[in-house]
Amino acid sequence: MGHKNCRQLRVEPDESQLKEISIRTGLSKEQLFLMHQEFVKDCPNGRLSQKMFTKMYNQFYTNGNAKKFCKLCFMAYDRDKNGYIDFYEYASVMGILLNGDIKDKLKLAFNIYDCNDDGHIEKKEAEKIVQSIFEMYGESLPSKAINNEALRLMQKFDSDKNGLITEKEFIEGCLRDDDLKRIFVPLFNT
Numbered sequence: 001m002g003h004k005n006c007r008q009l010r011v012e013p014d015e016s017q018l019k020e021i022s023i024r025t026g027l028s029k030e031q032l033f034l035m036h037q038e039f040v041k042d043c044p045n046g047r048l049s050q051k052m053f054t055k056m057y058n059q060f061y062t063n064g065n066a067k068k069f070c071k072l073c074f075m076a077y078d079r080d081k082n083g084y085i086d087f088y089e090y091a092s093v094m095g096i097l098l099n100g101d102i103k104d105k106l107k108l109a110f111n112i113y114d115c116n117d118d119g120h121i122e123k124k125e126a127e128k129i130v131q132s133i134f135e136m137y138g139e140s141l142p143s144k145a146i147n148n149e150a151l152r153l154m155q156k157f158d159s160d161k162n163g164l165i166t167e168k169e170f171i172e173g174c175l176r177d178d179d180l181k182r183i184f185v186p187l188f189n190t
């Protein structure tokens with residue numbers, strides 16, 4: 001793998017930064033310290049690239065291909081859109097996965113699926129989601145089936161029938177339908 005910018009530089013967490021991250025994520029400083037050690041083991045320069053992220057994630061989905069799904073996650077986790085996940089961005093996600101309630105997790109899922117960050121999921125995004133999730137589980141669907149599945153999901157979530165799923169509709173849809181929750185929250189099998 002070409003670690004272009006990977007200098008062997010151990011970025012130690014700054015004490016005040018740790019404190020701030022701890023407050024924002026609900027993770028203890030001890031947890032964060034250990035997490036940071038793991039993080040710099042994989043990313044000595046403190047930056048997690050999309051390639052590395054995909055590699056780490058793919059190992060859980062040996063029967064499928066999580067590449068597309070990882071791309072969606074990566075885009076959402078890289079909050080400042082600089083092309084890397086830094087430790088702060090990483091810890092923010094881990095805080096939600098470890099300490100967040102179901103609504104926090106669904107909000108995170110919504111952020112992942114709202115690819116263009118405009119506050120709603122439209123049909124095209126629903127198709128992307130369906131395709132990436134099926135691929136992750138090792139099934140490839142013909143585009144017509146993807147289309148139908150996306151349409152079905154849109155109908156299930158879109159309470160006011162305006163063709164767009166808002167965060168509120170997404171969360172309410174997942175909470176009232178266990179099947180949806182299972183499909184849409186493959187990240188958080190808790």
Ligand SMILES: [Ca+2]
Pocket residue numbers: 077078079080081082083084085086089
């Ligand atoms: Ca970033």
Ligand SMILES: [Ca+2]
Pocket residue numbers: 114115116117118119120121122125
């Ligand atoms: Ca959108």
Ligand SMILES: [Ca+2]
Pocket residue numbers: 158159160161162163164165166169
């Ligand atoms: Ca709607």
